[in-house]
Amino acid sequence: MSIYYDYRDDDSSEGQNIRALISAFERRSPETYFDVDSLDKIAFHYFESGRFEEALSAIDQILSVQPFSAYTWLKRGVLLGNLCRYEDSHQSLEKALSLNPHDSEILLNMGLTLEALGCDDEAVKRFDEAVRLDPLNEDANFHLGCASARLGRIEEAVANLQMCADRNPEHQDVWFELGYCYDILQDFEASLEAYSHQIDLDPYSCETWFNKGVVLTKLGRMEEALRCYDLTLDIDPGFIPGYHNRGNTLALFGRFEEAIECYQEILDRLGDDAQAYCNMALAAAELDELDRxxxxxxxxxxxxxxFAMAWHGLGCCYTELGRHRLAVRAHTKATELSGDNLDFWCCRADAELIAGYKRKAVKSFRKMTELLPDDHRVWMEYASVLSQNGKTREACKAYERAIKLDPECPTAWYQYSELLFMLGKVDLCLDALSKSFELNPEYKKRFRKHCPPEIYNHPRFRERVGIDH
Structure with a gap:
Protein backbone atom coordinates (compact mmCIF):
# COMPACT_ATOMS: atom_id res chain seq x y z
CA MET A 1 0.00 0.00 0.00
CA SER A 2 1.26 3.47 -0.85
CA ILE A 3 0.15 5.94 1.80
CA TYR A 4 -0.43 9.49 0.60
CA TYR A 5 1.90 12.26 1.62
CA ASP A 6 3.72 14.98 -0.30
CA TYR A 7 7.25 14.38 0.95
CA ARG A 8 8.79 17.31 -0.93
CA ASP A 9 10.66 19.88 1.10
CA ASP A 10 9.89 23.30 -0.42
CA ASP A 11 12.99 25.00 0.97
CA SER A 12 15.48 22.45 -0.36
CA SER A 13 18.69 24.06 -1.68
CA GLU A 14 19.16 24.44 -5.39
CA GLY A 15 22.10 22.68 -6.97
CA GLN A 16 22.73 20.25 -4.09
CA ASN A 17 24.86 17.38 -5.29
CA ILE A 18 22.49 14.65 -4.12
CA ARG A 19 24.54 11.87 -5.68
CA ALA A 20 27.59 12.84 -3.66
CA LEU A 21 25.46 13.10 -0.55
CA ILE A 22 23.94 9.65 -1.11
CA SER A 23 27.37 8.18 -1.83
CA ALA A 24 28.72 9.61 1.41
CA PHE A 25 25.71 8.34 3.34
CA GLU A 26 26.09 4.81 1.98
CA ARG A 27 29.85 4.78 2.76
CA ARG A 28 29.42 6.41 6.16
CA SER A 29 31.21 5.25 9.29
CA PRO A 30 29.71 5.58 12.79
CA GLU A 31 31.62 8.84 13.21
CA THR A 32 30.28 10.44 10.01
CA TYR A 33 28.08 13.45 10.69
CA PHE A 34 25.17 14.62 8.53
CA ASP A 35 23.11 17.64 9.41
CA VAL A 36 19.32 17.44 9.52
CA ASP A 37 18.81 19.14 6.14
CA SER A 38 21.14 16.67 4.45
CA LEU A 39 19.44 13.70 6.08
CA ASP A 40 16.06 15.02 4.97
CA LYS A 41 17.26 15.31 1.36
CA ILE A 42 18.71 11.80 1.56
CA ALA A 43 15.43 10.43 2.91
CA PHE A 44 13.46 12.16 0.17
CA HIS A 45 15.74 10.77 -2.53
CA TYR A 46 15.32 7.23 -1.21
CA PHE A 47 11.56 7.75 -0.86
CA GLU A 48 11.23 8.83 -4.49
CA SER A 49 13.34 5.83 -5.54
CA GLY A 50 11.10 3.43 -3.62
CA ARG A 51 13.92 2.51 -1.24
CA PHE A 52 11.84 2.89 1.89
CA GLU A 53 14.14 1.03 4.29
CA GLU A 54 17.04 3.36 3.45
CA ALA A 55 14.75 6.40 3.75
CA LEU A 56 13.61 5.13 7.15
CA SER A 57 17.23 4.86 8.28
CA ALA A 58 17.80 8.53 7.42
CA ILE A 59 14.59 9.61 9.16
CA ASP A 60 15.53 7.67 12.29
CA GLN A 61 18.84 9.54 12.38
CA ILE A 62 16.94 12.84 12.29
CA LEU A 63 14.72 11.71 15.16
CA SER A 64 17.78 10.78 17.21
CA VAL A 65 18.67 14.49 17.34
CA GLN A 66 15.19 16.02 16.88
CA PRO A 67 12.79 13.67 18.68
CA PHE A 68 10.05 16.29 18.99
CA SER A 69 9.49 17.04 15.31
CA ALA A 70 5.89 16.14 14.44
CA TYR A 71 6.69 16.51 10.74
CA THR A 72 9.52 13.95 10.97
CA TRP A 73 7.36 11.47 12.88
CA LEU A 74 4.76 11.90 10.15
CA LYS A 75 7.36 11.04 7.52
CA ARG A 76 8.35 7.98 9.54
CA GLY A 77 4.72 6.85 9.68
CA VAL A 78 4.37 7.29 5.91
CA LEU A 79 7.49 5.23 5.23
CA LEU A 80 6.38 2.43 7.55
CA GLY A 81 3.03 2.40 5.81
CA ASN A 82 4.74 1.96 2.46
CA LEU A 83 6.61 -0.97 4.01
CA CYS A 84 3.22 -2.44 5.07
CA ARG A 85 4.24 -2.17 8.72
CA TYR A 86 0.90 -0.65 9.61
CA GLU A 87 1.00 -1.12 13.38
CA ASP A 88 4.39 0.61 13.55
CA SER A 89 3.13 3.27 11.15
CA HIS A 90 0.16 3.95 13.40
CA GLN A 91 2.41 4.33 16.44
CA SER A 92 4.61 6.87 14.64
CA LEU A 93 1.57 8.83 13.47
CA GLU A 94 0.15 8.79 17.01
CA LYS A 95 3.45 10.32 18.16
CA ALA A 96 3.21 12.96 15.43
CA LEU A 97 -0.35 13.79 16.46
CA SER A 98 0.61 14.10 20.12
CA LEU A 99 3.17 16.73 19.08
CA ASN A 100 0.81 18.54 16.71
CA PRO A 101 -2.85 17.60 17.34
CA HIS A 102 -4.21 20.10 14.81
CA ASP A 103 -2.48 18.92 11.65
CA SER A 104 -4.91 17.67 8.99
CA GLU A 105 -2.17 15.84 7.07
CA ILE A 106 -1.27 13.74 10.12
CA LEU A 107 -4.95 12.90 10.64
CA LEU A 108 -5.37 12.05 6.96
CA ASN A 109 -2.45 9.62 7.01
CA MET A 110 -3.66 8.11 10.29
CA GLY A 111 -6.97 7.42 8.59
CA LEU A 112 -5.25 5.70 5.69
CA THR A 113 -3.19 3.56 8.06
CA LEU A 114 -6.28 2.61 10.06
CA GLU A 115 -7.98 1.60 6.80
CA ALA A 116 -5.04 -0.67 6.03
CA LEU A 117 -5.49 -2.21 9.50
CA GLY A 118 -9.18 -2.85 8.77
CA CYS A 119 -10.37 -0.28 11.34
CA ASP A 120 -12.86 1.53 9.09
CA ASP A 121 -14.84 3.17 11.90
CA GLU A 122 -11.70 4.64 13.42
CA ALA A 123 -10.45 5.68 9.98
CA VAL A 124 -13.66 7.63 9.34
CA LYS A 125 -13.21 9.48 12.64
CA ARG A 126 -9.69 10.54 11.67
CA PHE A 127 -10.73 11.60 8.16
CA ASP A 128 -13.62 13.55 9.67
CA GLU A 129 -11.25 15.33 12.07
CA ALA A 130 -9.02 16.23 9.13
CA VAL A 131 -11.97 17.68 7.21
CA ARG A 132 -13.10 19.67 10.25
CA LEU A 133 -9.63 21.20 10.54
CA ASP A 134 -9.34 21.81 6.80
CA PRO A 135 -12.81 21.71 5.12
CA LEU A 136 -11.36 22.41 1.67
CA ASN A 137 -8.78 19.60 1.81
CA GLU A 138 -9.81 17.59 -1.24
CA ASP A 139 -7.85 14.48 -0.29
CA ALA A 140 -9.37 14.40 3.19
CA ASN A 141 -12.85 14.80 1.70
CA PHE A 142 -12.14 12.10 -0.88
CA HIS A 143 -10.92 9.53 1.62
CA LEU A 144 -13.70 10.37 4.09
CA GLY A 145 -16.20 9.82 1.28
CA CYS A 146 -14.68 6.47 0.27
CA ALA A 147 -14.51 5.24 3.87
CA SER A 148 -18.09 6.35 4.58
CA ALA A 149 -19.26 4.47 1.48
CA ARG A 150 -17.61 1.27 2.70
CA LEU A 151 -19.54 1.64 5.96
CA GLY A 152 -22.81 2.04 4.04
CA ARG A 153 -23.13 5.74 4.86
CA ILE A 154 -23.73 6.60 1.23
CA GLU A 155 -25.36 10.01 1.50
CA GLU A 156 -22.53 11.25 3.72
CA ALA A 157 -20.07 9.79 1.23
CA VAL A 158 -21.68 11.67 -1.65
CA ALA A 159 -21.46 14.98 0.22
CA ASN A 160 -17.71 14.59 0.82
CA LEU A 161 -16.94 13.25 -2.63
CA GLN A 162 -18.89 16.07 -4.24
CA MET A 163 -16.87 18.57 -2.20
CA CYS A 164 -13.70 16.99 -3.58
CA ALA A 165 -15.08 17.06 -7.13
CA ASP A 166 -16.09 20.70 -6.80
CA ARG A 167 -12.61 21.62 -5.57
CA ASN A 168 -10.83 19.57 -8.21
CA PRO A 169 -13.01 18.39 -11.12
CA GLU A 170 -9.98 16.57 -12.55
CA HIS A 171 -9.32 14.49 -9.43
CA GLN A 172 -8.14 11.06 -10.53
CA ASP A 173 -10.80 8.88 -8.90
CA VAL A 174 -13.55 11.02 -7.37
CA TRP A 175 -16.02 10.69 -10.25
CA PHE A 176 -15.65 6.92 -10.24
CA GLU A 177 -16.50 6.80 -6.53
CA LEU A 178 -19.43 9.19 -7.03
CA GLY A 179 -20.76 6.96 -9.81
CA TYR A 180 -20.64 3.99 -7.46
CA CYS A 181 -22.41 5.87 -4.65
CA TYR A 182 -25.17 7.22 -6.89
CA ASP A 183 -25.69 3.69 -8.19
CA ILE A 184 -26.19 2.45 -4.62
CA LEU A 185 -28.69 5.29 -4.05
CA GLN A 186 -30.46 4.22 -7.27
CA ASP A 187 -29.93 7.67 -8.76
CA PHE A 188 -28.89 6.06 -12.01
CA GLU A 189 -28.83 9.19 -14.16
CA ALA A 190 -26.46 10.90 -11.70
CA SER A 191 -24.37 7.74 -11.65
CA LEU A 192 -24.09 7.75 -15.45
CA GLU A 193 -23.10 11.41 -15.42
CA ALA A 194 -20.36 10.73 -12.87
CA TYR A 195 -18.99 7.76 -14.82
CA SER A 196 -19.02 9.88 -18.00
CA HIS A 197 -16.91 12.51 -16.19
CA GLN A 198 -14.46 9.78 -15.17
CA ILE A 199 -14.29 8.50 -18.76
CA ASP A 200 -13.51 12.03 -19.97
CA LEU A 201 -10.54 12.04 -17.59
CA ASP A 202 -9.49 8.44 -18.22
CA PRO A 203 -11.05 7.03 -21.42
CA TYR A 204 -9.10 3.78 -21.10
CA SER A 205 -10.42 2.74 -17.69
CA CYS A 206 -12.09 -0.61 -18.32
CA GLU A 207 -13.55 -0.59 -14.78
CA THR A 208 -15.38 2.68 -15.48
CA TRP A 209 -16.80 1.48 -18.80
CA PHE A 210 -17.85 -1.73 -17.07
CA ASN A 211 -19.63 0.08 -14.23
CA LYS A 212 -21.35 2.39 -16.70
CA GLY A 213 -22.61 -0.70 -18.50
CA VAL A 214 -24.00 -2.07 -15.23
CA VAL A 215 -25.98 1.13 -14.63
CA LEU A 216 -27.28 1.21 -18.21
CA THR A 217 -28.46 -2.38 -17.77
CA LYS A 218 -30.41 -1.35 -14.66
CA LEU A 219 -32.04 1.40 -16.73
CA GLY A 220 -33.01 -1.12 -19.40
CA ARG A 221 -30.77 0.56 -22.00
CA MET A 222 -29.39 -2.74 -23.17
CA GLU A 223 -27.81 -1.74 -26.48
CA GLU A 224 -25.85 1.04 -24.78
CA ALA A 225 -24.84 -1.37 -22.02
CA LEU A 226 -23.55 -3.84 -24.60
CA ARG A 227 -21.46 -1.10 -26.22
CA CYS A 228 -19.93 -0.33 -22.82
CA TYR A 229 -19.05 -3.98 -22.26
CA ASP A 230 -17.58 -4.16 -25.77
CA LEU A 231 -15.37 -1.16 -25.00
CA THR A 232 -14.40 -2.72 -21.67
CA LEU A 233 -13.16 -5.81 -23.48
CA ASP A 234 -11.50 -3.80 -26.25
CA ILE A 235 -9.42 -2.04 -23.58
CA ASP A 236 -8.68 -5.22 -21.61
CA PRO A 237 -9.57 -8.51 -23.34
CA GLY A 238 -8.66 -10.31 -20.11
CA PHE A 239 -11.26 -8.49 -17.97
CA ILE A 240 -13.41 -11.53 -17.15
CA PRO A 241 -16.36 -9.68 -15.51
CA GLY A 242 -16.87 -7.96 -18.87
CA TYR A 243 -17.62 -11.31 -20.54
CA HIS A 244 -19.96 -12.31 -17.72
CA ASN A 245 -21.97 -9.11 -17.93
CA ARG A 246 -21.99 -9.00 -21.71
CA GLY A 247 -23.33 -12.55 -21.73
CA ASN A 248 -25.92 -11.78 -19.07
CA THR A 249 -27.12 -8.72 -21.01
CA LEU A 250 -27.42 -10.73 -24.22
CA ALA A 251 -29.43 -13.31 -22.28
CA LEU A 252 -31.79 -10.58 -21.08
CA PHE A 253 -32.28 -9.69 -24.76
CA GLY A 254 -33.15 -13.31 -25.49
CA ARG A 255 -29.95 -13.71 -27.52
CA PHE A 256 -29.01 -16.92 -25.75
CA GLU A 257 -26.66 -18.40 -28.36
CA GLU A 258 -24.56 -15.22 -28.34
CA ALA A 259 -24.61 -15.26 -24.54
CA ILE A 260 -23.27 -18.81 -24.55
CA GLU A 261 -20.43 -17.67 -26.83
CA CYS A 262 -19.48 -15.02 -24.23
CA TYR A 263 -19.41 -17.59 -21.45
CA GLN A 264 -17.37 -19.91 -23.66
CA GLU A 265 -14.80 -17.11 -24.06
CA ILE A 266 -14.39 -17.15 -20.27
CA LEU A 267 -13.78 -20.90 -20.32
CA ASP A 268 -11.29 -20.53 -23.16
CA ARG A 269 -9.36 -18.00 -21.07
CA LEU A 270 -9.67 -19.55 -17.61
CA GLY A 271 -9.98 -23.24 -18.40
CA ASP A 272 -12.76 -23.91 -15.89
CA ASP A 273 -15.12 -21.47 -14.23
CA ALA A 274 -18.17 -22.53 -12.22
CA GLN A 275 -20.06 -19.28 -12.86
CA ALA A 276 -19.51 -19.49 -16.61
CA TYR A 277 -20.77 -23.08 -16.78
CA CYS A 278 -23.78 -22.12 -14.65
CA ASN A 279 -24.65 -19.16 -16.89
CA MET A 280 -24.25 -21.34 -19.98
CA ALA A 281 -26.60 -23.85 -18.41
CA LEU A 282 -29.20 -21.17 -17.70
CA ALA A 283 -29.01 -19.98 -21.31
CA ALA A 284 -29.28 -23.55 -22.62
CA ALA A 285 -32.38 -24.09 -20.47
CA GLU A 286 -33.97 -21.02 -22.07
CA LEU A 287 -33.33 -22.68 -25.45
CA ASP A 288 -35.17 -25.79 -24.11
CA GLU A 289 -31.92 -27.76 -24.31
CA LEU A 290 -32.56 -29.31 -20.92
CA ASP A 291 -30.22 -32.29 -21.20
CA ARG A 292 -27.39 -29.96 -22.23
CA PHE A 307 -22.70 -23.31 -5.76
CA ALA A 308 -26.31 -22.68 -4.72
CA MET A 309 -27.47 -21.19 -8.03
CA ALA A 310 -26.26 -24.23 -9.95
CA TRP A 311 -28.22 -26.55 -7.63
CA HIS A 312 -31.29 -24.35 -8.06
CA GLY A 313 -30.99 -24.38 -11.85
CA LEU A 314 -30.49 -28.14 -11.83
CA GLY A 315 -33.66 -28.52 -9.77
CA CYS A 316 -35.64 -26.40 -12.24
CA CYS A 317 -34.45 -28.58 -15.14
CA TYR A 318 -35.47 -31.75 -13.31
CA THR A 319 -38.90 -30.25 -12.65
CA GLU A 320 -39.35 -29.46 -16.35
CA LEU A 321 -38.42 -33.05 -17.20
CA GLY A 322 -40.86 -34.45 -14.61
CA ARG A 323 -38.06 -35.89 -12.45
CA HIS A 324 -39.61 -34.49 -9.31
CA ARG A 325 -37.70 -36.36 -6.62
CA LEU A 326 -34.39 -35.31 -8.15
CA ALA A 327 -35.78 -31.79 -8.32
CA VAL A 328 -36.56 -31.87 -4.60
CA ARG A 329 -33.02 -33.02 -3.79
CA ALA A 330 -31.46 -30.28 -5.89
CA HIS A 331 -33.70 -27.53 -4.51
CA THR A 332 -33.13 -28.76 -0.96
CA LYS A 333 -29.38 -28.48 -1.50
CA ALA A 334 -29.82 -24.95 -2.87
CA THR A 335 -31.74 -23.82 0.22
CA GLU A 336 -29.21 -25.45 2.53
CA LEU A 337 -26.48 -23.39 0.86
CA SER A 338 -28.48 -20.16 0.56
CA GLY A 339 -31.04 -20.25 3.31
CA ASP A 340 -32.33 -16.70 2.84
CA ASN A 341 -33.14 -16.89 -0.86
CA LEU A 342 -36.92 -16.70 -1.24
CA ASP A 343 -36.93 -17.93 -4.86
CA PHE A 344 -35.02 -21.05 -3.86
CA TRP A 345 -37.52 -21.84 -1.10
CA CYS A 346 -40.47 -21.21 -3.41
CA CYS A 347 -39.14 -23.67 -6.00
CA ARG A 348 -38.34 -26.19 -3.27
CA ALA A 349 -41.86 -25.93 -1.85
CA ASP A 350 -43.47 -26.32 -5.29
CA ALA A 351 -41.25 -29.31 -6.08
CA GLU A 352 -42.16 -30.94 -2.76
CA LEU A 353 -45.86 -30.47 -3.46
CA ILE A 354 -45.59 -31.97 -6.93
CA ALA A 355 -43.54 -34.89 -5.61
CA GLY A 356 -46.19 -35.55 -2.95
CA TYR A 357 -44.05 -34.43 0.00
CA LYS A 358 -46.82 -32.31 1.50
CA ARG A 359 -45.46 -32.15 5.03
CA LYS A 360 -42.10 -30.98 3.75
CA ALA A 361 -43.89 -28.43 1.58
CA VAL A 362 -45.66 -27.02 4.64
CA LYS A 363 -42.30 -26.43 6.34
CA SER A 364 -40.91 -24.80 3.21
CA PHE A 365 -43.86 -22.44 2.89
CA ARG A 366 -43.57 -21.61 6.59
CA LYS A 367 -39.94 -20.67 5.95
CA MET A 368 -41.11 -18.39 3.15
CA THR A 369 -43.39 -16.53 5.58
CA GLU A 370 -40.37 -15.97 7.83
CA LEU A 371 -38.34 -14.58 4.95
CA LEU A 372 -41.12 -12.33 3.66
CA PRO A 373 -43.53 -11.81 6.56
CA ASP A 374 -45.22 -8.74 5.07
CA ASP A 375 -46.24 -10.24 1.72
CA HIS A 376 -49.88 -11.36 1.69
CA ARG A 377 -49.28 -13.65 -1.30
CA VAL A 378 -46.77 -15.73 0.63
CA TRP A 379 -49.27 -16.16 3.46
CA MET A 380 -51.96 -17.19 0.95
CA GLU A 381 -49.69 -19.86 -0.50
CA TYR A 382 -48.89 -21.07 2.99
CA ALA A 383 -52.61 -21.18 3.82
CA SER A 384 -53.34 -23.16 0.67
CA VAL A 385 -50.78 -25.86 1.42
CA LEU A 386 -51.96 -26.07 5.04
CA SER A 387 -55.48 -26.61 3.76
CA GLN A 388 -54.29 -29.37 1.42
CA ASN A 389 -52.76 -31.08 4.45
CA GLY A 390 -56.04 -30.92 6.37
CA LYS A 391 -54.80 -28.22 8.74
CA THR A 392 -57.91 -26.09 8.34
CA ARG A 393 -57.62 -23.99 11.49
CA GLU A 394 -53.98 -23.15 10.83
CA ALA A 395 -54.88 -22.32 7.25
CA CYS A 396 -57.58 -19.92 8.49
CA LYS A 397 -55.01 -18.13 10.64
CA ALA A 398 -52.71 -17.80 7.64
CA TYR A 399 -55.54 -16.31 5.55
CA GLU A 400 -56.31 -13.90 8.39
CA ARG A 401 -52.69 -12.77 8.29
CA ALA A 402 -52.89 -12.32 4.51
CA ILE A 403 -56.11 -10.28 4.83
CA LYS A 404 -54.59 -8.11 7.53
CA LEU A 405 -51.70 -7.35 5.18
CA ASP A 406 -53.99 -6.68 2.20
CA PRO A 407 -57.66 -6.19 3.12
CA GLU A 408 -58.50 -5.45 -0.52
CA CYS A 409 -57.51 -8.88 -1.88
CA PRO A 410 -60.74 -10.64 -3.02
CA THR A 411 -59.03 -14.00 -3.52
CA ALA A 412 -57.93 -14.13 0.12
CA TRP A 413 -61.47 -13.35 1.32
CA TYR A 414 -63.02 -15.94 -1.01
CA GLN A 415 -60.65 -18.77 -0.07
CA TYR A 416 -60.94 -17.82 3.59
CA SER A 417 -64.75 -18.16 3.35
CA GLU A 418 -64.45 -21.74 2.09
CA LEU A 419 -62.42 -22.77 5.13
CA LEU A 420 -64.78 -20.98 7.52
CA PHE A 421 -67.68 -22.99 6.11
CA MET A 422 -65.72 -26.21 6.66
CA LEU A 423 -65.31 -25.19 10.31
CA GLY A 424 -69.04 -24.53 10.62
CA LYS A 425 -68.57 -20.79 11.10
CA VAL A 426 -71.43 -19.85 8.81
CA ASP A 427 -71.83 -16.19 9.76
CA LEU A 428 -68.13 -15.47 9.41
CA CYS A 429 -68.13 -17.41 6.15
CA LEU A 430 -70.96 -15.25 4.82
CA ASP A 431 -69.15 -12.08 5.84
CA ALA A 432 -65.98 -13.17 4.05
CA LEU A 433 -67.88 -14.31 0.97
CA SER A 434 -69.81 -11.05 0.75
CA LYS A 435 -66.55 -9.12 1.05
CA SER A 436 -65.01 -11.04 -1.86
CA PHE A 437 -68.09 -10.27 -4.02
CA GLU A 438 -67.89 -6.60 -3.05
CA LEU A 439 -64.23 -6.38 -4.02
CA ASN A 440 -64.62 -8.36 -7.24
CA PRO A 441 -68.08 -9.22 -8.66
CA GLU A 442 -66.46 -11.99 -10.73
CA TYR A 443 -66.29 -14.05 -7.55
CA LYS A 444 -70.09 -14.19 -7.41
CA LYS A 445 -70.04 -15.82 -10.85
CA ARG A 446 -67.35 -18.22 -9.68
CA PHE A 447 -69.41 -19.01 -6.60
CA ARG A 448 -72.43 -19.86 -8.73
CA LYS A 449 -70.39 -22.03 -11.09
CA HIS A 450 -68.09 -23.89 -8.71
CA CYS A 451 -69.64 -23.78 -5.26
CA PRO A 452 -70.46 -27.20 -3.72
CA PRO A 453 -74.23 -27.85 -3.69
CA GLU A 454 -74.38 -28.01 0.12
CA ILE A 455 -73.18 -24.41 0.26
CA TYR A 456 -74.91 -23.04 -2.84
CA ASN A 457 -78.29 -24.46 -1.81
CA HIS A 458 -77.99 -23.30 1.79
CA PRO A 459 -80.86 -20.78 2.18
CA ARG A 460 -78.91 -18.41 4.39
CA PHE A 461 -76.12 -18.29 1.83
CA ARG A 462 -78.47 -17.58 -1.05
CA GLU A 463 -80.22 -14.84 0.88
CA ARG A 464 -77.07 -13.24 2.26
CA VAL A 465 -75.16 -13.10 -0.99
CA GLY A 466 -78.13 -12.15 -3.13
CA ILE A 467 -78.57 -15.30 -5.20
CA ASP A 468 -82.22 -15.99 -6.02
CA HIS A 469 -81.99 -18.72 -8.59
Missing part, protein backbone atom coordinates in the same frame (compact mmCIF):
# COMPACT_ATOMS: atom_id res chain seq x y z
CA UNK A 293 -28.34 -27.61 -19.41
CA UNK A 294 -28.16 -30.43 -16.85
CA UNK A 295 -24.71 -31.45 -18.09
CA UNK A 296 -23.49 -27.87 -17.74
CA UNK A 297 -24.97 -27.47 -14.25
CA UNK A 298 -23.26 -30.70 -13.20
CA UNK A 299 -19.98 -29.45 -14.66
CA UNK A 300 -20.36 -26.24 -12.67
CA UNK A 301 -20.98 -28.25 -9.50
CA UNK A 302 -17.98 -30.48 -10.15
CA UNK A 303 -15.86 -27.32 -9.90
CA UNK A 304 -17.77 -25.68 -7.05
CA UNK A 305 -19.95 -28.23 -5.19
CA UNK A 306 -21.48 -25.55 -2.94
Missing amino acids: SIRLFRKSLSIEPD
